[in-house]
Amino acid sequence: MPPKFGGGEKCAICNKTVYAAERIEAGDKPYHKLCFKCSECKMSLNLNNYAQSEGVLYCKKHFxxxxxxKNTQTPVV
Structure with missing residues (x-):
């Protein structure tokens, strides 16, 4: 039986192994640098310009x- 590789941490977006050279950690989750982008506009993010809510990544604009x-709307009574 051949050896199995890729048993390290998995990217929170693509679920593939994240190696040290391509790793970004945000919210205690590892990401590939190429997967670390806004869920809305797909803009590449870094640790200085991202925001996260419920595990979803956003640029500051879309956040x-x-x-x-959504959180500041007054509820209808």
Whole structure:
């Protein structure tokens, strides 16, 4: 039986093995540098320009439009 490789940490987006040279960690989860992008506009992110809500990555613009706006709406009574 051949040896199995790729038993390391898995990317939170693609679920493939993340190696040290391509690793970014955010919210205690590992990501590939190429997978670390906004879920809305697909802009590449880094640790200085990302925001995260419920495990979903956003650029600052989409975070404020989607997450912040949703959380600040007044409930209908």
């Amino acid at each position: 404020s439009e989607i997450v912040t706006a």
